[in-house]
Amino acid sequence: xxxxxxxxxxxxxxxxxxxxxxxxxxxxxxxxxxxxxxxxxxxxxxxxxxxxxxxxxxxxxxxxxxxxxxxxxxxxxxxxxxxxxxxxxxxxxxxxxxxxxxxxxxxxxxxxxxxxxxxxxxxxxxxxxxxxxxxxxxxxxxxxxxxxxxxxxxxxxxxxxxxxxxxxxxxxxxxxxxxxxxxxxxxxxxxxxxxxxxxxxxxxxxxxxxxxxxxxxxxxxxxxxxxxxxxxxxxxxxxxxxxxxxxxxxxxxxxxxxxxxxxxxxxxxxxxxxxxxxxxxxxxxxxxxxxxxxxxxxxxxxxxxxxxxxxxxxxxxxxxxxxxxxxxxxxxxxxxxxxxxxxxxxxxxxxxxxxxxxxxxxxxxxxxxxxxxxxxxxxxxxxxxxxxxxxxxxxxxxxxxxxxxxxxxxxxxxxxxxxxxxxxxx
Numbered sequence: 001x002x003x004x005x006x007x008x009x010x011x012x013x014x015x016x017x018x019x020x021x022x023x024x025x026x027x028x029x030x031x032x033x034x035x036x037x038x039x040x041x042x043x044x045x046x047x048x049x050x051x052x053x054x055x056x057x058x059x060x061x062x063x064x065x066x067x068x069x070x071x072x073x074x075x076x077x078x079x080x081x082x083x084x085x086x087x088x089x090x091x092x093x094x095x096x097x098x099x100x101x102x103x104x105x106x107x108x109x110x111x112x113x114x115x116x117x118x119x120x121x122x123x124x125x126x127x128x129x130x131x132x133x134x135x136x137x138x139x140x141x142x143x144x145x146x147x148x149x150x151x152x153x154x155x156x157x158x159x160x161x162x163x164x165x166x167x168x169x170x171x172x173x174x175x176x177x178x179x180x181x182x183x184x185x186x187x188x189x190x191x192x193x194x195x196x197x198x199x200x201x202x203x204x205x206x207x208x209x210x211x212x213x214x215x216x217x218x219x220x221x222x223x224x225x226x227x228x229x230x231x232x233x234x235x236x237x238x239x240x241x242x243x244x245x246x247x248x249x250x251x252x253x254x255x256x257x258x259x260x261x262x263x264x265x266x267x268x269x270x271x272x273x274x275x276x277x278x279x280x281x282x283x284x285x286x287x288x289x290x291x292x293x294x295x296x297x298x299x300x301x302x303x304x305x306x307x308x309x310x311x312x313x314x315x316x317x318x319x320x321x322x323x324x325x326x327x328x329x330x331x332x333x334x335x336x337x338x339x340x341x342x343x344x345x346x347x348x349x350x351x352x353x354x355x356x357x358x359x360x361x362x363x364x365x366x367x368x369x370x371x372x373x374x375x376x377x378x379x380x381x382x383x384x385x386x387x388x389x390x391x392x393x394x395x396x397x398x399x400x401x402x403x404x405x406x407x408x409x410x411x412x413x414x415x416x417x418x419x420x421x422x423x424x425x426x
Contacts, residue, residue, distance in 0.1 A: 010130070018110035055080050105389060132161035133168060144179040163190075170199075177207035181216070191225050204236065207387045214240050215249045222253055222426065229257030230349075246277050247404035255295070262361055264303040266398050272294045302365055309344070309363025310334060310415055314388045316356045317422040320403050329394040331420075334374060337385045337409060341368055343377045350390065362386075378412055394399045398425050 023192065055421040056077065063073045139155045142148045144166060155162055166186060170179045180203035187196035196247040200217040205212055214236050229237070240250045255270035275292045278285050312332055316324065330352060333345035352358045364373040377384060385407040392401055405421040 013316060014114070015110055018113045019106065021113075023106070052080055052083075076382075112122045114388065122273070123148075128161075129164055129168065132158075132164045136162050137169070140169045144169055144182050146178070146182070161169065173205060174202075175208065177203040177213060180206065181213055184216075184220075188220070193220070196220060197224060208239070209243070211240055211244060211247065214251070215247070218250070218253055222257060227256065227260040229253070229261065231351075233257075248274060251277070257395055259299045259302060262302075262306050262365075264299055264306070267299050268296060271299065285363045305364045306361055307363075309361050309365070310386070310410065310417060312360045312362055312386055312388070313416070313418045314353070314358050314360060314405075315418065315420050316353065316390075316403070317420060318356065320421065320424065321356060323403060324353075324390060325392060326350065327394075330358070331387075331389045331391060331396065332362065332389050334362055334377075334384050334410075335387065336377070336405070337383045341372060343367065343372055343374045343382075347396075381412065383409065386417050386419055388421055389425075400425055 014387075059068070059073055059080075065072070068076070091352050113243045114231065125313065129406040136151075136155045139151050140162060143151060155183060163186065166183060170176075170183045173179050180199045184196040184199035184203065187193070187199060197217075197220055200213070200220060201211045203210075204217045218233040218236045218240075221236075222229060225233070233253075235362075237250045237254055240247050241254070244250075249269050251274040255267050255274065258264070258267035258270060271292055275289060275296075278288050278292070314330065314332060328350040330348045330350055331345065332348070334343035344362040344364070345368055346360055346362060346366050348358075352360070362374070364375055367373045374384075382389050387407045388405050389398060390403040391397055391399065402425040403421050404423060404425055405419050406423075408417050408419050
């Protein structure tokens with residue numbers, strides 16, 4: 001049971017700190033009162049007087065013995081007297097204020113500190129977070145630790161509070177991969193894919209040996225990239241398969257990813273490997289095997305379609321290479337020279353370009369609309385042109401600053417074309 005709310009505890013601690021600061025401020029005044037009632041003995045002055053007397057006696061002895069004359073004696077004595085006067089200190093006691101002045105300081109320091117805190121900026125989000133933690137903080141912890149699967153009805157009357165409490169809880173236990181995993185599930189339910197991927201990546205870094213976390217991370221990354229296996233998700237899957245070669249989920253993702261990347265032979269290899277693994281298990285797996293056979297047939301069809309496509313080699317003029325940024329996007333499309341939607345198009349990360357060049361295959365697999373395919377365009381004798389553009393914003397429409405090349409017209413039976421990006425959109 002929470003005895004004090006988060007807000008109340010904050011106010012109490014703030015007041016305590018402000019009072020301590022006020023006491024520190026008036027502490028010199030309290031010391032001044034004690035000094036006035038009991039002056040401190042100036043021991044340094046006593047030592048200086050004793051030294052003066054000893055030196056004066058030595059001078060008198062030297063004079064009596066005739067070591068120094070009268071004039072030298074007087075000059076040395078005068079110098080000693082001047083040094084003694086310089087060493088004396090006059091301590092002016094501080095005038096201690098009254099009780100009223102001290103109380104004013106002790107009241108105004110906390111008041112001014114509080115006003116500064118509230119007036120410097122809007123603290124409403126902070127107070128809302130504290131309210132959420134007080135109300136549903138325990139529910140959030142139970143959800144993130146697996147103690148409950150669903151929050152009670154009263155806890156989701158304000159979903160924002162529960163989400164805020166869960167995020168705060170995870171960051172408070174940032175070294176717990178399971179909490180990050182469950183937070184990603186929350187983001188996925190809200191269709192916040194980017195946030196879910198970030199949470200999964202943290203969970204994976206904390207527990208790279210956890211197969212469930214690794215395969216979930218690779219799977220969400222795979223679908224977020226529209227069925228493409230990027231370098232990171234491919235590496236994660238390869239690590240899972242290195243530890244567990246029979247992991248069916250990882251094998252399926254590899255098969256789908258290789259097929260989407262037009263690596264059809266590799267995709268068929270993964271399908272065969274997965275099929276053999278399932279067939280070797282006891283029991284009836286006819287439905288799963290039939291699904292794999294259907295997938296294999298689809299890959300064969302895709303391979304046939306890709307073989308009828310056009311291979312586009314995109315190169316970048318060396319003078320424009322310094323303008324290419326790491327987060328740019330490469331668009332390659334085949335369209336009617338008269339305009340209109342493309343018959344085939346691809347949107348690729350700029351990383352596909354190696355040493356200023358990349359080879360991309362465009363076919364009916366890359367059609368924007370089912371009825372508007374490359375095969376239909378060639379069957380209708382449409383004059384086609386290949387275009388390529390590097391976009392800084394990642395949008396399909398050309399913008400100022402993008403890098404592009406002149407459209408290259410291709411013949412009806414041409415299956416290979418070179419496009420050079422050699423200009424910047426004004």
